[in-house]
Amino acid sequence: MNNTFTLARGATLGLALAACFSPQSHAQDAAPAPAHASPNNWNDTFIGVRYADDLYFPGSAKKVAQKIGTLTSVGGSRYGSYMLTADYLVSDANNPAAGSGTEGAQEIYSVGRATLSAAKLLGHPVGAGPVRDVGLTGGFEFSAKNDAFGSRARMLVLGPTVELAVPHGYWNITAGWRSETNYNGITHAAVRYATAPHLESAWLFPFKIGPLPTVFKGFTSITAPKGKDGFHVETKTETLTRVSLLFDVGALAGHPRTVFIGPGYEYWTNMFGTPSATKPGSKRSAPSLNAEFHF
Numbered sequence: 121m122n123n124t125f126t127l128a129r130g131a132t133l134g135l136a137l138a139a140c141f142s143p144q145s146h147a148q149d150a151a152p153a154p155a156h157a158s159p160n161n162w163n164d165t166f167i168g169v170r171y172a173d174d175l176y177f178p179g180s181a182k183k184v185a186q187k188i189g190t191l192t193s194v195g196g197s198r199y200g201s202y203m204l205t206a207d208y209l210v211s212d213a214n215n216p217a218a219g220s221g222t223e224g225a226q227e228i229y230s231v232g233r234a235t236l237s238a239a240k241l242l243g244h245p246v247g248a249g250p251v252r253d254v255g256l257t258g259g260f261e262f263s264a265k266n267d268a269f270g271s272r273a274r275m276l277v278l279g280p281t282v283e284l285a286v287p288h289g290y291w292n293i294t295a296g297w298r299s300e301t302n303y304n305g306i307t308h309a310a311v312r313y314a315t316a317p318h319l320e321s322a323w324l325f326p327f328k329i330g331p332l333p334t335v336f337k338g339f340t341s342i343t344a345p346k347g348k349d350g351f352h353v354e355t356k357t358e359t360l361t362r363v364s365l366l367f368d369v370g371a372l373a374g375h376p377r378t379v380f381i382g383p384g385y386e387y388w389t390n391m392f393g394t395p396s397a398t399k400p401g402s403k404r405s406a407p408s409l410n411a412e413f414h415f
Contacts, residue, residue: 162195163196164194164195165414165415166413167413168192169411170384170409172185172186172384172407175211175404176400176401176402176403178391178394178400179401181401184211185211186215187210188210198240199236200235200237200240200241200255202235203234206229208228209227209228209229211225211267215267216268218267225266227266228265230260232259233277249285250285251284252283252284253282255283256279256280256281257277257296258277260274269306270304274302277296278296279318281294288325288327290324291321292322295317296318297317298346301313306351311350313355313393316345316346318342319340319342319343320341322339324337333368333371334367335366336363336366341359342358353394355393356393356394356396358393359388360386360387364383364410366382368380380412381411381412382410384409386404386408388403390403391403
């Protein structure tokens with residue numbers, strides 16, 4: 121394991137352990153809450169855990185199990201909203217660490233987004249009809265993994281955002297561009313992809329099943345072809361969707377909005393732009409078990 125990965129893993133684990141211990145792969149399960157939310161200054165920080173045992177990675181037909189810990193903070197300010205999250209992903213031996221046949225690979229994946237709200241900046245509502253607000257979103261995704269491929273993704277995202285006027289919760293859609301650099305540990309070469317059109321959407325809808333408060337949340341991320349990958353293969357449109365149905369079990373003990381548990385599902389095709397039609401392991405359709413602990 122190289123020193124950079126060890127340092128990154130240690131920093132993230134230290135942060136998680138300081139909060140008592142703590143989802144995405146792409147860590148976008150939490151997205152900024154509605155830009156119009158009141159009061160202006162608010163924050164929701166939580167630890168999440170996720171387990172799935174039907175995962176695949178490009179280049180391998182072996183089924184992989186992963187344990188994933190997450191530390192996430194979302195909030196609002198007088199100018200808009202933000203989201204920061206860090207995932208720590210541990211695979212089983214079917215996705216081994218480099219140089220090890222028995223130890224599973226480990227990965228750090230961090231995501232950040234910040235949205236400037238037109239309504240907040242102008243001081244009055246700007247939406248009409250199905251649109252509640254508009255804004256501008258920028259962000260990043262950084263990762264490091266210690267398998268043979270040795271991914272070191274560095275991504276930047278920028279584009280306009282529309283917040284839809286849903287009755288409860290939120291639903292945001294951002295359309296823009298994403299740039300990416302990475303590293304291919306098999307060919308030992310840095311990879312710079314072409315900047316590509318990018319679409320992402322995040323939602324959270326609260327409701328009740330009988331007396332039990334419930335949340336349906338998730339995101340979709342779509343990135344157009346971004347040129348050739350580190351093996352000089354033309355990339356394809358990548359689609360990642362992750363959803364979860366979470367039950368507010370804390371409410372049953374008189375502590376609402378503190379502990380959520382429920383099932384999840386992930387669909388991922390043309391992973392990292394790798395053509396699913398020709399490369400084994402580059403498509404996922406996997407259930408998961410999720411839990412969140414909110415402060």
